[in-house]
Each structure stands twice: as structure tokens, then as C-alpha cells.
Amino acid sequence: MRLLKHLPENQWPAADRQAFEAAFRPGDLFDETGGAGARLAEGSRNCIRMGYRRWLGFLHSAHPDDLRKPPADRISLERVRDFIATLSTEMRPSSVALTIQSLCYAARLIAGERDWRWLSAIKARLVARARPIDRFDRLAPPCRTLDFGIELMDTALALPITSRKTRELQYRDGLLLALLSLWPIRRRSLAALTVSRHIEMEAGGVNFLLHPADTKSKRFESFRAPEPLVPYVMRYLKDIRPRLVGPRRHDGLWASHRHGTLTASRLYEIARDRLFKRFGKDMCLHDFRRSAATFLAIDAPEQIGIIPGVLQHASPEVAERHYNLANAIKASQRLAERQASIKDRLRPLTTNVDASETEASARRRPRRTK
Structure with a gap:
């Protein structure tokens, strides 16, 4: 038993x-x-x-x-x-x-x-x-996950429309990854998104809204979709999502193939499966947040002050931790580059010394007499 x-x-x-x-x-x-x-x-x-x-x-x-x-x-x-x-x-x-x-x-x-x-x-x-597991080797940069999400949406549109909804599911997953790459919100907040309450249409733009009840910090938050992403969002809302929702007519943004709303656990599984198949990395939803903070600290350390806002944190301690990680990574990279350059300089020097010593030794070697 x-x-x-x-x-x-x-x-x-x-x-x-x-x-x-x-x-x-x-x-x-x-x-x-x-x-x-x-x-x-x-x-x-x-x-x-x-x-x-x-x-x-x-x-x-x-x-x-x-x-x-x-x-x-x-x-x-x-x-x-x-x-x-x-x-x-x-x-x-x-x-x-x-x-x-x-x-x-x-x-x-x-x-x-x-x-x-x-x-x-x-x-x-x-x-x-307790020591948390270092997940840096499992992180894909946001630029790569964003490109992957857009690629999924672009290739999905070339697929035929079938009853299995392969086209619609791939497009939905691509939008999910693209949105998380730009706006790494928590799993609970992601699952809470609805069309009528959390999406605001403006002239030429789309705003995503999070209300205090949807966030851990209990604060209002908004995200304006970048202009290149707006057509993808509109296509999902007007074409892809209605096919997934079918007769259920619910308000959830993320619709399942069975016409219901995706749960937080299912969103976790979808993102993890897609990323593992593409990058071979066991990257979960929360890793989007780690990736955003870590690579921002690496690529633009002068902008680490925006990390608490990006991650919905009130404390700057998280930004400092990722900044320290970025410094450690950069230090390791600089050390590796330094060692490589030293090896490159020593290699020809060693070759020349060996050659000169061989030549001098040959001159000193007595000739044999018959």
C-alpha cells in the first residue's frame, strides 16, 4: 500500500x-x-x-x-x-x-x-x-526566448486549420513566451489575466494591467506592449483565442484546447516543455524573472535600479543580488579571457626558445669523424 x-x-x-x-x-x-x-x-x-x-x-x-x-x-x-x-x-x-x-x-x-x-x-x-541551486546554466537570455516566441507565432500561421487546433495552440504558446520575455510576471499573475479586465486597447497600442489582487506586492502594475508585438496580440484576440474558447465564452486570456482557462500549473508546464525542446534547458516560469534580472545586470549594469520594478519587488536586495551575480560572471569571463591571452603570448615565445636552443645545441654538438 x-x-x-x-x-x-x-x-x-x-x-x-x-x-x-x-x-x-x-x-x-x-x-x-x-x-x-x-x-x-x-x-x-x-x-x-x-x-x-x-x-x-x-x-x-x-x-x-x-x-x-x-x-x-x-x-x-x-x-x-x-x-x-x-x-x-x-x-x-x-x-x-x-x-x-x-x-x-x-x-x-x-x-x-x-x-x-x-x-x-x-x-x-x-x-x-540551505543553499539554493544555482540555475544560471538553465537560463536562456530574454532576447532568445522572445525570438523563439515570435518564431512560434509566425510558423503557426502557416499551419492548416484542423480540429486538433495545433495551429492555435502553437500560436498561443508563442505569445505566452514572448510576453513573459518582455514582462516576467509571476505565475499567479499570469494565470489571472482576463480579456475584459486586464487588457486595455488604445489607439495603436495595447496595455496589460495587473490589479492589487493579482500581485504579490498588492500594487497596481501596467505594461504597454511594444509596437512590434501589438499585431501578434491583436491576432490572438481576434482570431486564435476565439477558436480555442469555442462555445465556452469565458473571459480568461489563456484558453486551453478544451475551451477552458489554463491554470497556473498548466502554464508552467507549457512554457517548460517548449523551452526544453528548443534550448535543452530545464527553464521554468520563475526563471524568466531570474533571466530578466541577471542578463540586465550583465548587459546594462547602470540600469539595475529598474530591476525591483520589473520583478514587482519593493526591496532593492534582489537587484543587488543579481548585480553581484553578474559581477561574478563577468569576473570569471575576464579571468578566462586573460588566461587565454597569456597562453597565446606564451605559445610563440616557447616555440622560438625551443627552436633557438635546438639550433644552438646543434652548433655545439661535435662532429663525428670517420
């Missing part, structure tokens, strides 16, 4: 379901009747739930009797140590740290009156030890 790593919410003990409902219960602004997590964004709530599901899945498999205890009583030093040991055999250190971080948040939500400093300290040590 296959062990459950994540215990589905419909299988949670009643006490856990009630604790989470109370934690996320919306309240009145004036009487503070809301739960401890009432103001958390949906993305944060999902992360906490996912980590807690993994915790309950571990208890369900390894310590089923613990599920009879109150939720907060199960979170002990001994159990957490065992949990981390199990996770460490299945996950990278950074993933282990994120899971324990979610468990720490959940503990504070369901039993905020308890002292969880010991758990916070463990979480902090795990985060400090």
Missing part, C-alpha cells in the same frame, strides 16, 4: 480542520474577531496548508497514534527531529527548510499562545544551512 506523503484535507482530524478554519476566519475590522491568519494572502495560506499536509502525512505513516492528540501537542521536539530526518532523505535542504517554515507558521496560527521559539530557531538554522 502506497504511503501518503501529504494527508488530504478531507482526511484531517476534525480538530485540525477546525483549527485552520478558525485561523483563517475573516473578522470585523473594528472588533478584531478575525483569525490569526485572516489577513494572509491566498498564496501564503496554500503554502502553510501544504507544509501542514506533509506534517500530517508523516504522522499518519510513522506515528498514527499522535493524530488522536490535540494539534499543538503533536508538535514536539522529538517528533520534529524525526520529521526533519525523514524529509532530508526525500528533499533538498532548501525544501526541508520551507516545509518546517510552513509548520512553524501553522503552529503559531493554531496555538499562538504557546512559546514556539524553539521551533523558530530550528527553522532559522535550516534556512541558514
Whole structure:
């Protein structure tokens, strides 16, 4: 029987379901009747739930009797140590740290009156030890992904119109890659785009809008499509998208071949598959953001101040991190160039020395007498 790593919410003990409902219960602004997590964004709530599901899945498999205890009583030093040991055999250190971080948040939500400093300290040590994987070798420059997206759209128009919608799907994917190359928004924001609410038509131009509810930073954002991209956007809206939407008539910008709206997970898979087939790089949606910041810092370091705006970040720390990465890459490139130039200078010098020494040795060598 296959062990459950994540215990589905419909299988949670009643006490856990009630604790989470109370934690996320919306309240009145004036009487503070809301739960401890009432103001958390949906993305944060999902992360906490996912980590807690993994915790309950571990208890369900390894310590089923613990599920009879109150939720907060199960979170002990001994159990957490065992949990981390199990996770460490299945996950990278950074993933282990994120899971324990979610468990720490959940503990504070369901039993905020308890002292969880010991758990916070463990979480902090795990985060400090975790080292994210360097993904620079998996990044394709935005100029290349943009060219690829436009190429997909151009070649799609030459394909015949069939019931399998190969032409329409390829065009949609090309527009997706082109737009992300120019405007690397988060996956949730990308999936939230609709035609009526997020696209604004002007004379000779198209604006894409993001409302506070669509962004992690809770700020309004807009992006004006470059003039060369406008005909591609209009072609998608007037010709390609209606064929994909069919009778469903929904408002989502990204339509599936089954007439529905593409989810964030499906958008992730589409972009990843297309990029891997073309570039051989395991590049995901979030890598568009890494690529935009990293190559901007490499190609135009004097403009790193715009990186927080491009990535919807309020803090300049991300820009500084990519700037430091760019400097390290440039330093490595300069070192390699320097070593190559030294080798080029030494090679003829060595050849000349060897030749002169050979000639001198030949002159010094005594001749044999018969």
C-alpha cells in the first residue's frame, strides 16, 4: 500500500480542520474577531496548508497514534527531529527548510499562545544551512526566448486549420513566451489575466494591467506592449483565442484546447516543455524573472535600479543580488579571457626558445669523424 506523503484535507482530524478554519476566519475590522491568519494572502495560506499536509502525512505513516492528540501537542521536539530526518532523505535542504517554515507558521496560527521559539530557531538554522541551486546554466537570455516566441507565432500561421487546433495552440504558446520575455510576471499573475479586465486597447497600442489582487506586492502594475508585438496580440484576440474558447465564452486570456482557462500549473508546464525542446534547458516560469534580472545586470549594469520594478519587488536586495551575480560572471569571463591571452603570448615565445636552443645545441654538438 502506497504511503501518503501529504494527508488530504478531507482526511484531517476534525480538530485540525477546525483549527485552520478558525485561523483563517475573516473578522470585523473594528472588533478584531478575525483569525490569526485572516489577513494572509491566498498564496501564503496554500503554502502553510501544504507544509501542514506533509506534517500530517508523516504522522499518519510513522506515528498514527499522535493524530488522536490535540494539534499543538503533536508538535514536539522529538517528533520534529524525526520529521526533519525523514524529509532530508526525500528533499533538498532548501525544501526541508520551507516545509518546517510552513509548520512553524501553522503552529503559531493554531496555538499562538504557546512559546514556539524553539521551533523558530530550528527553522532559522535550516534556512541558514540551505543553499539554493544555482540555475544560471538553465537560463536562456530574454532576447532568445522572445525570438523563439515570435518564431512560434509566425510558423503557426502557416499551419492548416484542423480540429486538433495545433495551429492555435502553437500560436498561443508563442505569445505566452514572448510576453513573459518582455514582462516576467509571476505565475499567479499570469494565470489571472482576463480579456475584459486586464487588457486595455488604445489607439495603436495595447496595455496589460495587473490589479492589487493579482500581485504579490498588492500594487497596481501596467505594461504597454511594444509596437512590434501589438499585431501578434491583436491576432490572438481576434482570431486564435476565439477558436480555442469555442462555445465556452469565458473571459480568461489563456484558453486551453478544451475551451477552458489554463491554470497556473498548466502554464508552467507549457512554457517548460517548449523551452526544453528548443534550448535543452530545464527553464521554468520563475526563471524568466531570474533571466530578466541577471542578463540586465550583465548587459546594462547602470540600469539595475529598474530591476525591483520589473520583478514587482519593493526591496532593492534582489537587484543587488543579481548585480553581484553578474559581477561574478563577468569576473570569471575576464579571468578566462586573460588566461587565454597569456597562453597565446606564451605559445610563440616557447616555440622560438625551443627552436633557438635546438639550433644552438646543434652548433655545439661535435662532429663525428670517420
